[in-house]
Amino acid sequence: xxxxxxxxxxxxxxxxxxxxxxxxxxxxxxxxxxxxxxxxxxxxxxxxxxxxxxxxxxxxxxxxxxxxxxxxxxxxxxxxxxxxxxxxxxxxxxxxxxxxxxxxxxxxxxxxx
Amino acid sequence: xxxxxxxxxxxxxxxxxxxxxxxxxxxxxxxxxxxxxxxxxxxxxxxxxxxxxxxxxxxxxxxxxxxxxxxxxxxxxxxxxxxxxxxxxxxxxxxxxxxxxxxxxxxxxxxxxxx
Numbered sequence: 001x002x003x004x005x006x007x008x009x010x011x012x013x014x015x016x017x018x019x020x021x022x023x024x025x026x027x028x029x030x031x032x033x034x035x036x037x038x039x040x041x042x043x044x045x046x047x048x049x050x051x052x053x054x055x056x057x058x059x060x061x062x063x064x065x066x067x068x069x070x071x072x073x074x075x076x077x078x079x080x081x082x083x084x085x086x087x088x089x090x091x092x093x094x095x096x097x098x099x100x101x102x103x104x105x106x107x108x109x110x111x112x113x
Numbered sequence: 114x115x116x117x118x119x120x121x122x123x124x125x126x127x128x129x130x131x132x133x134x135x136x137x138x139x140x141x142x143x144x145x146x147x148x149x150x151x152x153x154x155x156x157x158x159x160x161x162x163x164x165x166x167x168x169x170x171x172x173x174x175x176x177x178x179x180x181x182x183x184x185x186x187x188x189x190x191x192x193x194x195x196x197x198x199x200x201x202x203x204x205x206x207x208x209x210x211x212x213x214x215x216x217x218x219x220x221x222x223x224x225x226x227x228x
């Protein structure tokens with residue numbers, strides 16, 4: 001059974017903290033994604049990676065960075081967490097090609113206080 | 114630029130009613146793919162269907178059916194005889210045209226099916 005696993009289901013952090021969200025996939029997929037989900041805004045792409053050490057900005061990269069040192073792991077980093085980054089974060093992986101389906105993790109609900 | 118619009122934010126129906134979720138997309142590409150995903154309360158998005166731009170045949174899978182119309186840039190999803198277990202957020206998504214494998218999602222429609 002294919003799997004994308006996010007390290008935390010719920011997370012509460014303080015303003016200004018550096019936050020790491022981890023995502024691991026076991027399908028050997030080249031592409032990995034981080035989305036943010038907010039009510040009324042759907043899923044918005046933060047960053048994606050199409051290979052180890054490769055990354056591209058999505059639609060809302062400000063305040064975030066990513067790391068992909070190994071193929072199976074894609075980390076999202078909030079350099080200095082702010083309250084407006086309180087949200088649901090979803091990780092996904094996908095084989096190459098536009099016709100392929102993406103597989104999603106269960107999401108991390110991050111609250112910044 | 115690519116864009117997906119799901120104008121219905123929330124829909125509430127009573128069990129056994131039919132319901133249609135709308136999806137309108139924008140793209141300049143001639144080859145593209147459209148997807149529907151379901152997000153139950155557990156949070157994990159589940160793939161439902163994929164359609165490519167060259168295949169306008171409607172598809173039926175049990176109580177689910179999809180109507181793809183290129184002329185109106187729409188890819189609507191109908192649930193027949195809805196059930197409480199259909200309650201979820203449904204997302205339409207678009208992929209294609211040298212976007213590096215990105216999936217562009219709509220805003221999502223929250224469907225509530227009441228007993």
